[in-house]
Amino acid sequence: MHHIGTFVAFDQHSGKELNKVLNCAQGPGASMPVGYLGSHQLTLLQFPACPLPETDEKVGYLAGVLSTPGITGYLLMAVIILLGWFSRPKGRRLSYRVFYAMHHLLVTAWVLLLVVHAANDWVGVGVPVVLLIAGLPILSYGFTRAKRLYLSCLKIELVKVVRSESGQLLRLDVDLPRSYRLATVGEYAYINVPKASCTEWHPFTIAGIEVVDGVQRITFIIMAAGIWTKKVHEIIKPEGERAVLHIDGPYFAPAVTIQAHEVVVGIGGGVGVTPFLSFLSHIASDAASNFKRAHIFWTTRTASDYKIMSDLFSKLEERMQTRGGKLVLHLHTTPKGSIWKGDGIGSLFDLATRHIWQKRVATFIRKDPTMIPTIARYTRMPLHAVVVNDILHSGNPVAIPVGRPDFTRELKAVGNQDTHADVGVYVCAGEPVKQSVEEACVACNMSTTTQKFHFNYERFS
Numbered sequence: 319m320h321h322i323g324t325f326v327a328f329d330q331h332s333g334k335e336l337n338k339v340l341n342c343a344q345g346p347g348a349s350m351p352v353g354y355l356g357s358h359q360l361t362l363l364q365f366p367a368c369p370l371p372e373t374d375e376k377v378g379y380l381a382g383v384l385s386t387p388g389i390t391g392y393l394l395m396a397v398i399i400l401l402g403w404f405s406r407p408k409g410r411r412l413s414y415r416v417f418y419a420m421h422h423l424l425v426t427a428w429v430l431l432l433v434v435h436a437a438n439d440w441v442g443v444g445v446p447v448v449l450l451i452a453g454l455p456i457l458s459y460g461f462t463r464a465k466r467l468y469l470s471c472l473k474i475e476l477v478k479v480v481r482s483e484s485g486q487l488l489r490l491d492v493d494l495p496r497s498y499r500l501a502t503v504g505e506y507a508y509i510n511v512p513k514a515s516c517t518e519w520h521p522f523t524i525a526g527i528e529v530v531d532g533v534q535r536i537t538f539i540i541m542a543a544g545i546w547t548k549k550v551h552e553i554i555k556p557e558g559e560r561a562v563l564h565i566d567g568p569y570f571a572p573a574v575t576i577q578a579h580e581v582v583v584g585i586g587g588g589v590g591v592t593p594f595l596s597f598l599s600h601i602a603s604d605a606a607s608n609f610k611r612a613h614i615f616w617t618t619r620t621a622s623d624y625k626i627m628s629d630l631f632s633k634l635e636e637r638m639q640t641r642g643g644k645l646v647l648h649l650h651t652t653p654k655g656s657i658w659k660g661d662g663i664g665s666l667f668d669l670a671t672r673h674i675w676q677k678r679v680a681t682f683i684r685k686d687p688t689m690i691p692t693i694a695r696y697t698r699m700p701l702h703a704v705v706v707n708d709i710l711h712s713g714n715p716v717a718i719p720v721g722r723p724d725f726t727r728e729l730k731a732v733g734n735q736d737t738h739a740d741v742g743v744y745v746c747a748g749e750p751v752k753q754s755v756e757e758a759c760v761a762c763n764m765s766t767t768t769q770k771f772h773f774n775y776e777r778f779s
């Protein structure tokens with residue numbers, strides 16, 4: 319801005335003339351608006367000093383460029399460019415820690431530079447420039463820091479710790495003090511584990527909400543993803559001394575609208591299932607819910623991961639017999655290399671089972687076309703299933719298909735059950751799953767005019 323205003327004036331006018339309009343050159347009681355904190359505070363940082371020498375010589379453009387506002391202006395620009403560079407999605411993915419540290423460093427530098435930038439007090443705007451430009455963000459940052467300091471003093475009780483057999487997932491059940499507001503389905507909270515890092519607060523979806531004897535108990539599932547989460551897996555163990563942790567939340571997330579739909583499809587890839595587990599825990603706790611039909615898909619590399627939530631699934635099995643609404647869990651395991659590539663012993667097994675499945679599907683269709691089990695619905699590529707009976711406390715068998723769901727088929731099947739009911743489709747998974755579900759929604763919306771498939775997406779990074 320100075321390049322098109324102030325510096326041009328410096329080039330065309332003498333110090334004597336400029337002193338008449340520069341805010342800093344005015345004597346006490348002048349009618350100009352206050353420029354800095356009551357004016358004349360940072361005179362030591364003023365270059366050139368104000369008032370300017372009372373000569374008839376033109377001050378010159380370069381004197382403006384090399385002034386305190388000029389130099390700090392370039393530095394402010396450089397800081398903004400660096401902030402943009404370190405905030406690129408690619409950079410954040412590569413190292414969130416570097417992004418986080420640089421953000422704190424650069425934003426602080428930007429605010430300090432802004433203070434110095436206005437030290438010359440050339441223009442009066444009525445309030446300190448730094449407050450005018452960055453007042454609100456500084457206030458909200460200060461509020462967050464103060465709030466987290468307060469939250470660090472509250473005692474959070476860790477009541478249950480479960481590690482999945484694969485070692486990838488860690489489930490934490492914690493009791494919150496009464497000062498926390500009641501969380502709702504799909505929300506998330508920040509967790510701080512001082513033993514892992516005093517300064518880091520990481521966001522995690524609240525995967526379960528329960529009120530036990532008037533105390534709010536919430537569940538988190540933490541996947542060992544990077545430096546901090548791996549440290550937390552080491553520090554918080556199922557047995558032994560309970561680690562200290564702090565919680566900031568709950569906060570709103572896209573999945574909170576899931577309850578507004580009567581027909582819901584939730585698709586979670588790996589730990590992305592947590593928003594839907596929260597929905598399931600809501601249903602299991604018998605809380606009022608709008609839904610008539612819900613289909614929850616959970617795909618995971620290791621089938622034993624489902625066992626981490628066996629208490630919830632067992633409760634659901636019990637509850638669904640007495641309450642309204644229909645709930646279907648689609649648990650698909652997608653171990654690495656589960657897709658048949660046409661070679662090895664696996665291919666023989668795959669071919670043999672395909673043959674068996676196709677025969678079975680034909681028999682099912684002949685008997686009753688509406689009674690085809692999910693795992694047999696994919697006629698082109700039938701899925702094998704593992705039947706396990708250690709997930710439900712009742713010992714009832716649960717079939718876990720091996721392979722990805724065919725989302726277009728599945729969504730169409732959900733829609734066909736009531737062709738006039740809109741379907742809320744929620745996805746929390748990686749890009750490939752997101753894309754295939756989005757395409758499936760488009761295909762479904764194009765094939766019907768009586769219902770809409772509403773696509774919603776949330777991701778963790």
Ligand SMILES: Cc1cc2nc3c(=O)[nH]c(=O)nc-3n(C[C@H](O)[C@H](O)[C@H](O)COP(=O)(O)OP(=O)(O)OC[C@H]3O[C@@H](n4cnc5c(N)ncnc54)[C@H](O)[C@@H]3O)c2cc1C
Binds near residue numbers: 412520777
């Ligand atoms: C709203 C939300 C809900 C989430 N829910 C879950 C959940 O239920 N279970 C689960 O396992 N994971 C969840 N995550 C992801 C989890 O926050 C990251 O896996 C975790 O912070 C990774 O930290 P790290 O140091 O171990 O890994 P890193 O390798 O350092 O980070 C991996 C990625 O996680 C993200 N990340 C890292 N640190 C932070 C931070 N302080 N704040 C925000 N994002 C960060 C970055 O995108 C980074 O690229 C959620 C994320 C968000 C934004």
